[in-house]
Amino acid sequence: MQGLVTRRWLVIAVPYAWLLLLFLVPFFIVFKISLSDVATAIPPYTPTFDLSQGFAGIADFLGKLDFENYAFVLDDSLYVNSYWSSLKIAAISTFLTLLVAYPMAYGMARAPKGWQPTLVMLVILPFWTSFLIRVYAWIGILKKEGLLNLLLVNMGLISEPLTILNTTTAVYIGIVYSYLPFMILPLYASLEKINPALIEAAEDLGSPPWRAFWQVTFPLSLPGVLAGCFLVFIPATGEFVIPDLLGGSDTLMIGKTLWSEFFNNRDWPVSSAVAVVLLLVLVIPIVLFQRNQEQQREAAR
Amino acid sequence: MANAAVIGSNAPSSFNGGSSRASPRTPAPQSNFAPWKDPARVPIVRFENVTKRFGNFVAVKSCTLDIFEREFFSLLGPSGCGKTTLLRMLAGFERPTEGRIIVEGQDITDLPPYERPVNMMFQSYALFPHMTVERNIGFGLRQEGMAKEAIAKRVAEAMEMLELGKFAARKPHQLSGGQQQRVALARAIAKKPRIVLLDEPLGALDKRLRQQAQFELMRIQETTGTTFIIVTHDQEEAMTVSSRIAVMNHGELAQVATPGDIYEAPQSRYVAQFIGDVNTFEGKVAGVEAGFVEIEGAGFGSRLRAVAPEGLTRGQQVWLALRPEKLRIALERPSDSINAIQGKVIDVGYLGSISHYHVELASGQTVTALRANSARTVERAISWEDNVWLEWPAETGVVLTR
Numbered sequence: 001m002q003g004l005v006t007r008r009w010l011v012i013a014v015p016y017a018w019l020l021l022l023f024l025v026p027f028f029i030v031f032k033i034s035l036s037d038v039a040t041a042i043p044p045y046t047p048t049f050d051l052s053q054g055f056a057g058i059a060d061f062l063g064k065l066d067f068e069n070y071a072f073v074l075d076d077s078l079y080v081n082s083y084w085s086s087l088k089i090a091a092i093s094t095f096l097t098l099l100v101a102y103p104m105a106y107g108m109a110r111a112p113k114g115w116q117p118t119l120v121m122l123v124i125l126p127f128w129t130s131f132l133i134r135v136y137a138w139i140g141i142l143k144k145e146g147l148l149n150l151l152l153v154n155m156g157l158i159s160e161p162l163t164i165l166n167t168t169t170a171v172y173i174g175i176v177y178s179y180l181p182f183m184i185l186p187l188y189a190s191l192e193k194i195n196p197a198l199i200e201a202a203e204d205l206g207s208p209p210w211r212a213f214w215q216v217t218f219p220l221s222l223p224g225v226l227a228g229c230f231l232v233f234i235p236a237t238g239e240f241v242i243p244d245l246l247g248g249s250d251t252l253m254i255g256k257t258l259w260s261e262f263f264n265n266r267d268w269p270v271s272s273a274v275a276v277v278l279l280l281v282l283v284i285p286i287v288l289f290q291r292n293q294e295q296q297r298e299a300a301r
Numbered sequence: 302m303a304n305a306a307v308i309g310s311n312a313p314s315s316f317n318g319g320s321s322r323a324s325p326r327t328p329a330p331q332s333n334f335a336p337w338k339d340p341a342r343v344p345i346v347r348f349e350n351v352t353k354r355f356g357n358f359v360a361v362k363s364c365t366l367d368i369f370e371r372e373f374f375s376l377l378g379p380s381g382c383g384k385t386t387l388l389r390m391l392a393g394f395e396r397p398t399e400g401r402i403i404v405e406g407q408d409i410t411d412l413p414p415y416e417r418p419v420n421m422m423f424q425s426y427a428l429f430p431h432m433t434v435e436r437n438i439g440f441g442l443r444q445e446g447m448a449k450e451a452i453a454k455r456v457a458e459a460m461e462m463l464e465l466g467k468f469a470a471r472k473p474h475q476l477s478g479g480q481q482q483r484v485a486l487a488r489a490i491a492k493k494p495r496i497v498l499l500d501e502p503l504g505a506l507d508k509r510l511r512q513q514a515q516f517e518l519m520r521i522q523e524t525t526g527t528t529f530i531i532v533t534h535d536q537e538e539a540m541t542v543s544s545r546i547a548v549m550n551h552g553e554l555a556q557v558a559t560p561g562d563i564y565e566a567p568q569s570r571y572v573a574q575f576i577g578d579v580n581t582f583e584g585k586v587a588g589v590e591a592g593f594v595e596i597e598g599a600g601f602g603s604r605l606r607a608v609a610p611e612g613l614t615r616g617q618q619v620w621l622a623l624r625p626e627k628l629r630i631a632l633e634r635p636s637d638s639i640n641a642i643q644g645k646v647i648d649v650g651y652l653g654s655i656s657h658y659h660v661e662l663a664s665g666q667t668v669t670a671l672r673a674n675s676a677r678t679v680e681r682a683i684s685w686e687d688n689v690w691l692e693w694p695a696e697t698g699v700v701l702t703r
Contacts (some may be wrong), residue, residue: 200394201427203414205441205492215440219431301472 027279031052034272035065045268065083069273078257079274085252089168090236091245093175097183097232098225100176105187105224106217110192120188123181125197135245138251142170142246166248174242190224191217223296230289234282254278318451318530334544336369337557343406345370346391346496351400353386353552360386362552363400370495373522375539378575384532387549388498388667391530392421405495421498424505428473434484435460435469441492459487459676462521477587478521479510486518490525497522503538507658510600514539536576538653540564548572564624573622580628580668582621586613593695596621599666601642607698627697628670630658631690632681638692644668646687660689 036045047064050057073079108119110139126134140163141147149161164170194217202212240255247253254274336342344367353361354531361383368374368408376384391402393414401410407415408560420441428437438459442452460466461513463483482502489497495513502512502518510687519542533539539546540560547557548571556563556572570581582605584598594609596619607621642662651674658670670691683689 195425195427197423197427198429199424200392200414201421201488202440203424204392204394204417204419204421205488206411206415206444207440208415211444216429274687 002158005199007178009272015283020231027280029271030275032065032070034270034271034276035067036268037064037068039269043268044266068271071137073273073277074269079254079277082252082254083277085255086237086239087281089171089175089251089253090233090239093172093236094229095177096172097179098229101180101183101187101228102225104180105184105191108184108188109191116192118187123184123188131178133242135178135241138170138174138177138246139165165246168247168251170246170248171243171253174246175232175236175239178242179232182231182235186227186231187221187224190221190227194220221293222301226292227289230285230292232283234289237282238278267269302445304569329475333571334371336372337367337545342369343611344368345372345405346530347403348387348391349401351390351397351402353383353390353395354398357632359552361390361397364552364554366547366554366557368528368530370528371526372544373519373531373539373542375543375546376467376530376532376549377534377539377546378555379534382549383552384534384547384549388421388500388530388532389616390495391499392548392550392703393418394612399631411413419496419498420489420492420494421487421500422485422502424501426473426505427485428481428488430473433470434465434476437473437484438465438491440488445492455491455493459491462489462490462524463517463662465564478505478517480516481516482506483517490521490527494527496528499529501532501534503533503535503641504616510539513537518542540576548575566699567622567701568621570620570701573699575703578625578669580625582622582666583625583642584619586615586617586619589616591612594700596700600662600666602663603641605698606695607640607700608696610700610702612702613702617702622701623693623697625657625669626671626673627693628668629692630660630670631692632687634690635692638690639695640698641670641690642693643688643690646683646685646689649684658689660691 033045036047037128038044039046047061049061053060074171104123107154108116108123111119141144143149144163144165146165148164152158153161199209199212200218202216203209207215238255239253240259243251243256244259245255247256251283258271258274258278261267261274265271343477344416346363346366346368346479347365351364352359352363354379354702361694364383364387366387366600376387377385380517386395390397391404393409393412393416395456397410401408403409404418430640431439432440434520435456438555439452443457447455455464460469465480465483465487468476468484469478473484476484482505486499486502489499499518503514506514515538516530518531521527521541529542531542540563545557546563547561548555548563550571555575556568558566563572563576567576567579573579575583580596582596584596584600584605587595587604589609593606594613596605596607598605603622613619629635634643641697644660644662646658647661647667648657650659654674656672660670662668
């Protein structure tokens, strides 16, 4: 009995230890740096712990920490605009991803049962290639003399090559492409669960297919829609690689701003503050996502 | 079964003669209800040579069937016999490969489900999980664009009829199986369709609830005056609720008749064996005389005598079907018996009201006889290893040619 209780605690302790070590500790390091001041040193900030001074050193260290970086970040329009623009781009691309993913997930859920595992595998297949390489591939497709323009010009649809690369449009394309599986899989999971007899019942009671979709299928797939949207929106907000490779100079995203703050300006404290604020911004959708998952579990019971 | 016997005793002319008794509100007692015997009556549903193939598999084979208004019609058969496919074709979920389906004189073969005057109660109930009981029942009415107050009134009516009032605000997952079944039925009748289709409606209920629900179905069918078409594999259920039963086998209609006729006058061994218990004796026609046939066979010593159907020829292979309750079992050979076979009791099942006797004949065939335990004590009870005589009058057996 005693052993059983201990083992049960161990099972719970492992994931918490994991979170503590790999999330909470790094977060506190970042948070601590965000309260520091920039300095030309290694590491490039002050104050640092000086344990040789004993307790006085720690008190001195704590006394030098302040929130001035946060005041700076929230005051400077570059950062505020970056946050705002990131949220906007993430929201629009989440919606676009939903538009693309829904018919695909619906088709998968309606496909013959024997095909479905294969279709799911095809959705996951892109993960077998490095994310970075896949985004690079889009440069080859979208650039002025790229595959897309070549195709459109040869088909006679356009006379001049389109400028897509290095615009926000390219960022949208990149995000929709990269995050599509994260939208399709939860959508498919919720659509696949819907009893086909429900659609038949709706039609039997006088609802044409299109209305039956909006009255029955879509409401029942909402948990999947929400889960998919959060899974795309949350990482897309902090996305760096896609806007960096595909976006232009006018594409303002917080991930890019953070990167240049960190590597170009070598301002670790400010970039840490940017990261902490980004996390706070994302806490709201993350909490909503958790609640959605919770409700799902409740409903399943 | 009592109900079945009443229907079976119909005189052919009873429907025509009974028209004055039938008022539109309360349908005539079932014993007077036999529209299928009136050649002038137009059926409410007509399947015309309907065939349905799925790839190479023939689910329904050139089926022609008339169903009349206010019937409680059962499609009965083992799984895979095509009964559900037939029902789904009527609902519009499957398109016949060949043939036509006519409802109230209109060819509906090409109509989509949402334009058909039928509503279905699904085997899985198919209640919308995201809607309350009230909204589930009102779903069909909302599709018609009916006024809100009118919908509320009709929903309340349906809920009252099925005693669902206190569950109005609940979601389906908060209901028991029996309650869900009633919601499904309420939803199917809320639009007051001319025809209600029921696909194994009571399959998920336990036996006691099932019997209650059967009588509820009959009550609803009678009070609403709707035509009910039910698919079931449960022969007792079909016997209890139906005005007529279509017994199906491998996509074909084996027999369409009242429960009484199906039981007492089956047209084939398949039907006889599917409904109730039956003993069959295989033999050849030895002679036909004055409406009776003499059958001789290896399985029994003396010739057996039975009422002859039309068109028997000498030497033809036939089967004599006998219901267990029609056999009399005795220790001595009754002196006046017409048909008697000797055998040995190998098993006795005492069920209180009745006893089953399994009697092995000399040929090795086992025959089942039923006896009602009408007396509390018997001088000499029939028991294992007893040599007994099975005896029956010529009128009780049915001669089958297939």
